[in-house]
Amino acid sequence: MGGHLFKYMHKIEDKLTEVLLRIRQSALKVGRNPDEITLLAVSKTQPAANLRRAYDAGQRHFGENYLREALGKIEQLRGLDIVWHFIGPIQSNKTRAIAEHFAWVHSVDRLKIAQRLNEQRPESMPPLNVCVQVNIDREATKSGAEVEEVHDLALAINTLSRLRLRGLMAIPAPGAEKDSLHRLMLLYEKLKTEADLRHLDTLSMGMSADMETAITNGSTIVRIGTAIFGARD
Numbered sequence: 336m337g338g339h340l341f342k343y344m345h346k347i348e349d350k351l352t353e354v355l356l357r358i359r360q361s362a363l364k365v366g367r368n369p370d371e372i373t374l375l376a377v378s379k380t381q382p383a384a385n386l387r388r389a390y391d392a393g394q395r396h397f398g399e400n401y402l403r404e405a406l407g408k409i410e411q412l413r414g415l416d417i418v419w420h421f422i423g424p425i426q427s428n429k430t431r432a433i434a435e436h437f438a439w440v441h442s443v444d445r446l447k448i449a450q451r452l453n454e455q456r457p458e459s460m461p462p463l464n465v466c467v468q469v470n471i472d473r474e475a476t477k478s479g480a481e482v483e484e485v486h487d488l489a490l491a492i493n494t495l496s497r498l499r500l501r502g503l504m505a506i507p508a509p510g511a512e513k514d515s516l517h518r519l520m521l522l523y524e525k526l527k528t529e530a531d532l533r534h535l536d537t538l539s540m541g542m543s544a545d546m547e548t549a550i551t552n553g554s555t556i557v558r559i560g561t562a563i564f565g566a567r568d
């Protein structure tokens with residue numbers, strides 16, 4: 336085994352430890368219980384071997400953006416107790432494979448996609464956990480439901496029996512993180528005042544650059560890629 340590879344492999348483990356520590360410290364700083372926060376390791380573009388390194392270091396939740404790439408890794412890592420999260424944009428023709436292979440989908444932004452996932456979720460599997468992705472900064476190029484649509488969309492998704500609506504997800508515009516994450520938290524809290532949505536328990540926000548701000552604003556799942564696996568090509 337080459338010394339270079341050895342060093343590289345250890346890096347993932349060290350970075351994972353470092354990220355878990357950052358999560359812990361940010362939670363304690365604002366009086367939150369660190370155990371309320373799940374680390375989702377975002378492994379897009381990473382080979383299965385790197386996910387395996389993180390898995391061996393204790394990581395269980397992995398997030399993927401591209402279906403074809405994800406299916407390859409799910410196959411390669413079959414038999415491990417990994418919880419797979421789909422976090423990328425969803426085209427209608429991809430819903431069946433997503434419904435059949437993932438435990439969570441963070442990027443549901445329209446009812447049609449939710450209905451397809453609901454119809455296609457196999458009866459042999461538990462309901463699919465979903466978050467509504469919100470276009471929190473009203474960016475023309477970004478996916479996500481518009482802020483005004485979120486309430487009705489959440490109520491509609493909540494009636495679908497093969498889905499389990501868990502909460503909201505967003506990717507803030509660069510530079511606007513602090514304000515955007517705060518507004519997402521307020522939207523989430525408002526949603527939870529709706530009697531049928533009191534059970535919501537997930538705020539999926541925070542990436543490598545804004546993890547601390549997200550935790551300060553109530554994030555329950557941080558989606559971290561580069562801080563664990565290094566820069567993507």
Ligand SMILES: *Cc1c(COP(=O)(O)O)cnc(C)c1O
Binds near residue numbers: 400422544559
């Ligand atoms: C890539 C990605 C992340 C992780 O971003 P990093 O900056 O690498 O931590 C989180 N969420 C989504 C939706 C992503 O596409």
